[in-house]
């Protein structure tokens with residue numbers, strides 16, 4: 001299978017939050033994101049969050065409340081992704 005599953009994509013995205021996925025893995029990841037809007041949404045959230053953390057990290061650590069809120073968003077995104085792709 002050329003295109004990885006939603007689960008693989010979610011794992012790769014969380015593993016590679018601070019560095020881009022390159023080579024064949026990156027290509028397969030991009031392919032999946034191209035065809036799967038659920039993972040694209042998840043990817044956008046991860047990217048936004050890593051940028052936000054980087055921005056905040058230059059001044060101070062994100063507050064516990066902000067971190068908790070972000071983790072909850074990730075959990076929701078993963079749950080949605082699983083449900084919706086099963087219906088596809």
Ligand SMILES: [Zn+2]
Pocket residue numbers: 005006009032036037038039040081085
């Ligand atoms: Zn997907």
